[in-house]
Amino acid sequence: MSTTHSFFTSRWIEVPGNVTELPGGLPNGFRAAGVACGIKPSGGLDLGLLASSAPDTTSAARFTRSGTQSAPVLLCRERCNLNGIRAVVVNAGNANAATGRPGFENAAKMQGAAALAGGVGVESAVAVASTGVIGVPLPMSAVMQGIVGASHALRPDGEGDFARSIRTTDALEKHASLEVELEAGTVRLSAQAKGAGMISPNFATLLCFVQTDAALSAETCELLLGVTVKRSFERVSVDGQLSTSDTVILQASGESGVQVDPETEDEVHFGEALDALLRQLALYIVRDGEGARRIGRVVVRGGDDSSVARVAHAVADSPLVKTALYGGDPNWGRIVQAVGMAMPGTAPLAVDVAIEGVQVCRAGQYVPHDADALRSAVQREEIEYEIGLPGEGAEVERYFSDLGHEYVTLNAEYTT
Amino acid sequence: MSTTHSFFTSRWIEVPGNVTELPGGLPNGFRAAGVACGIKPSGGLDLGLLASSAPDTTSAARFTRSGTQSAPVLLCRERCNLNGIRAVVVNAGNANAATGRPGFENAAKMQGAAALAGGVGVESAVAVASTGVIGVPLPMSAVMQGIVGASHALRPDGEGDFARSIRTTDALEKHASLEVELEAGTVRLSAQAKGAGMISPNFATLLCFVQTDAALSAETCELLLGVTVKRSFERVSVDGQLSTSDTVILQASGESGVQVDPETEDEVHFGEALDALLRQLALYIVRDGEGARRIGRVVVRGGDDSSVARVAHAVADSPLVKTALYGGDPNWGRIVQAVGMAMPGTAPLAVDVAIEGVQVCRAGQYVPHDADALRSAVQREEIEYEIGLPGEGAEVERYFSDLGHEYVTLNAEYTT
Numbered sequence: 001m002s003t004t005h006s007f008f009t010s011r012w013i014e015v016p017g018n019v020t021e022l023p024g025g026l027p028n029g030f031r032a033a034g035v036a037c038g039i040k041p042s043g044g045l046d047l048g049l050l051a052s053s054a055p056d057t058t059s060a061a062r063f064t065r066s067g068t069q070s071a072p073v074l075l076c077r078e079r080c081n082l083n084g085i086r087a088v089v090v091n092a093g094n095a096n097a098a099t100g101r102p103g104f105e106n107a108a109k110m111q112g113a114a115a116l117a118g119g120v121g122v123e124s125a126v127a128v129a130s131t132g133v134i135g136v137p138l139p140m141s142a143v144m145q146g147i148v149g150a151s152h153a154l155r156p157d158g159e160g161d162f163a164r165s166i167r168t169t170d171a172l173e174k175h176a177s178l179e180v181e182l183e184a185g186t187v188r189l190s191a192q193a194k195g196a197g198m199i200s201p202n203f204a205t206l207l208c209f210v211q212t213d214a215a216l217s218a219e220t221c222e223l224l225l226g227v228t229v230k231r232s233f234e235r236v237s238v239d240g241q242l243s244t245s246d247t248v249i250l251q252a253s254g255e256s257g258v259q260v261d262p263e264t265e266d267e268v269h270f271g272e273a274l275d276a277l278l279r280q281l282a283l284y285i286v287r288d289g290e291g292a293r294r295i296g297r298v299v300v301r302g303g304d305d306s307s308v309a310r311v312a313h314a315v316a317d318s319p320l321v322k323t324a325l326y327g328g329d330p331n332w333g334r335i336v337q338a339v340g341m342a343m344p345g346t347a348p349l350a351v352d353v354a355i356e357g358v359q360v361c362r363a364g365q366y367v368p369h370d371a372d373a374l375r376s377a378v379q380r381e382e383i384e385y386e387i388g389l390p391g392e393g394a395e396v397e398r399y400f401s402d403l404g405h406e407y408v409t410l411n412a413e414y415t416t
Numbered sequence: 417m418s419t420t421h422s423f424f425t426s427r428w429i430e431v432p433g434n435v436t437e438l439p440g441g442l443p444n445g446f447r448a449a450g451v452a453c454g455i456k457p458s459g460g461l462d463l464g465l466l467a468s469s470a471p472d473t474t475s476a477a478r479f480t481r482s483g484t485q486s487a488p489v490l491l492c493r494e495r496c497n498l499n500g501i502r503a504v505v506v507n508a509g510n511a512n513a514a515t516g517r518p519g520f521e522n523a524a525k526m527q528g529a530a531a532l533a534g535g536v537g538v539e540s541a542v543a544v545a546s547t548g549v550i551g552v553p554l555p556m557s558a559v560m561q562g563i564v565g566a567s568h569a570l571r572p573d574g575e576g577d578f579a580r581s582i583r584t585t586d587a588l589e590k591h592a593s594l595e596v597e598l599e600a601g602t603v604r605l606s607a608q609a610k611g612a613g614m615i616s617p618n619f620a621t622l623l624c625f626v627q628t629d630a631a632l633s634a635e636t637c638e639l640l641l642g643v644t645v646k647r648s649f650e651r652v653s654v655d656g657q658l659s660t661s662d663t664v665i666l667q668a669s670g671e672s673g674v675q676v677d678p679e680t681e682d683e684v685h686f687g688e689a690l691d692a693l694l695r696q697l698a699l700y701i702v703r704d705g706e707g708a709r710r711i712g713r714v715v716v717r718g719g720d721d722s723s724v725a726r727v728a729h730a731v732a733d734s735p736l737v738k739t740a741l742y743g744g745d746p747n748w749g750r751i752v753q754a755v756g757m758a759m760p761g762t763a764p765l766a767v768d769v770a771i772e773g774v775q776v777c778r779a780g781q782y783v784p785h786d787a788d789a790l791r792s793a794v795q796r797e798e799i800e801y802e803i804g805l806p807g808e809g810a811e812v813e814r815y816f817s818d819l820g821h822e823y824v825t826l827n828a829e830y831t832t
Contacts, residue, residue: 068756100781134749327828333550340484365516
């Protein structure tokens with residue numbers, strides 16, 4: 001089959017052979033809409049509704065671990081049947097965070113209204129998400145009008161408007177519709193995400209909604225979402241900051257009639273498609289650091305699970321590494337410094353470092369190399385850093401954006 | 417006594433009544449020098465030597481915990497009598513880090529040469545420090561010539577040249593000479609520091625050398641340096657990065673003839689003077705973030721020792737908080753976000769936040785306040801953030817610089 005992958009653009013994503021990109025449309029059973037209700041000062045789309053018509057839709061969800069979770073996250077965790085979410089209501093422009101009990105009640109009102117508007121009936125089958133400014137009460141009459149308006153606009157190909165309505169300062173589109181060929185038949189898989197990492201002024205959230213018409217048990221949803229989120233959204237860093245509102249939801253309507261059973265080839269192949277989808281979306285989020293020139297991938301090998309994770313975090317979150325990435329500077333001393341910071345008390349640590357395949361440090365000591373070749377290699381858009389720790393237990397990768405003037409401008413010159 | 421405190425400038429430092437600032441000079445028994453030996457491309461002073469003539473000089477030292485410690489740090493830990501350091505040799509422009517065994521041997525050569533040059537004889541009484549670019553071999557013939565040159569230039573008032581020779585991209589002078597009145601007599605106390613936090617391109621180190629002519633036991637040196645470093649250099653953050661080379665050394669020559677005994681009033685008073693000195697130096701380092709407009713102080717109360725420390729770190733290291741500080745933006749939602757990140761799994765967390773005394777959040781919920789007054793309050797040079805966690809166990813403070821365009825320019829546009 002010949003197909004153009006306009007969504008899959010990174011050299012770091014392997015697109016499975018059974019995946020075909022579609023021009024658009026939601027999987028069978030789903031409808032979506034996005035409308036403008038007046039929360040965003042710009043007048044842009046700011047309220048999204050998405051619903052499944054299948055009564056036994058299954059689902060799984062993941063949320064931020066923040067101690068200051070937004071009201072909608074608290075509501076979802078307390079009052080949703082997270083394995084049977086049929087509808088999702090989302091607003092952008094106001095995070096409904098640091099809003100206390102009144103904020104929680106507003107999130108509950110959104111849930112109730114969306115249960116009616118989405119034709120779902122049971123409130124516990126509706127998830128709520130909000131993204132935007134922290135610490136400001138939601139304008140509830142606008143929100144409620146928006147929900148009513150969205151209910152009239154629900155369409156099987158409404159995912160584009162829905163995706164736009166959940167975005168804030170995102171520069172890039174972040175949605176895709178895929179067809180996935182399985183042995184048991186063909187299913188569809190789509191997703192809409194929002195997030196410029198945490199770099200947007202006051203808007204600081206990852207949202208991602210994923211739909212399929214494959215028939216998955218709730219346990220399979222849990223398993224697949226758990227594994228693929230760990231390999232995608234949990235591996236990216238823009239500025240190392242954790243949002244009050246991160247929410248990822250996978251819903252399976254079963255309307256294709258194709259059952260994906262546990263421990264089958266089809267489960268593996270469906271999982272691979274989901275994996276590629278979420279990883280590419282995660283890379284768009286890293287890339288979207290407004291004005292980000294380059295993204296980095298750090299691969300850490302050796303040591304143990306804890307040490308490779310600490311080192312990957314330290315490198316990906318280091319402002320010194322990020323500014324060097326931005327400047328196209330092959331400044332490997334900063335990599336060594338970040339590794340040392342992540343591994344206190346281990347000196348002298350026999351660390352290896354390679355940048356774009358050029359070995360610059362071995363066993364803690366510089367390696368003579370062609371500095372000019374390295375300098376031109378780090379001018380590309382995707383830069384790879386490989387780090388070796390003593391021992392050979394583990395391996396982890398992490399993706400990160402650079403740190404440039406646009407980050408400072410957006411985050412310093414924005415006024416509340 | 418009336419005196420001008422040109423060194424003590426922060427509202428956050430209480431200068432003890434028994435401390436008088438002197439125009440310059442080292443405590444009795446010490447001599448110092450700084451010379452240019454050709455390590456810095458600029459031709460500036462880049463080699464410093466400091467020595468005590470008293471054979472039973474006592475000392476204490478603290479080093480970076482990095483796993484990729486520089487060769488001089490490894491050498492000091494392995495081959496120095498850290499309670500009897502008489503001389504210190506320092507170069508700037510090259511960190512002698514990630515240089516492996518040859519780097520260690522070069523540090524040992526510096527130690528041997530400085531033992532002769534400083535008139536100390538015993539190599540284990542000489543501490544070595546280097547700051548500058550990582551991963552480049554030290555130009556040893558230049559260094560050795562520099563040590564010989566410095567030995568001829570040693571003077572009781574050489575601390576200014578010494579201080580300049582250990583600086584790299586520091587914009588501010590960071591040295592002081594004080595007189596401290598104790599019951600047992602008057603002693604002198606001086607210090608020379610280097611550091612623009614970790615924000616300098618490739619130069620990423622805190623160095624601080626402290627001298628007194630009080631007679632302190634080695635145990636008293638340990639105790640006082642331990643306590644005061646915790647309250648000063650360990651409480652500051654420029655960009656949260658840990659250097660390969662941080663070194664702080666306190667030396668006591670005893671040449672004043674004034675003995676400071678353990679558990680006496682004089683020990684307390686001497687400790688208070690040392691505390692004020694190191695805290696003000698630490699604030700200069702934060703302030704020195706080249707181009708930093710503002711510095712912040714975050715005070716976290718409540719919770720327990722671990723939670724207040726985590727929250728203070730998260731706020732001080734948050735690029736979102738730092739860019740808001742730079743922009744003069746009272747963006748308290750970012751404080752709430754950083755607190756939540758430091759306290760995963762505690763939602764909903766009843767956090768209180770006040771900025772410059774204005775309560776903006778109580779028990780996790782916004783508090784109506786005069787936004788205009790708050791906005792003008794955060795235009796000052798020193799901004800105070802107070803955070804309350806549930807419970808009332810602990811309290812910690814932390815100082816941090818802002819994050820502005822100058823940081824990006826320096827760290828991105830510098831080329832190795």
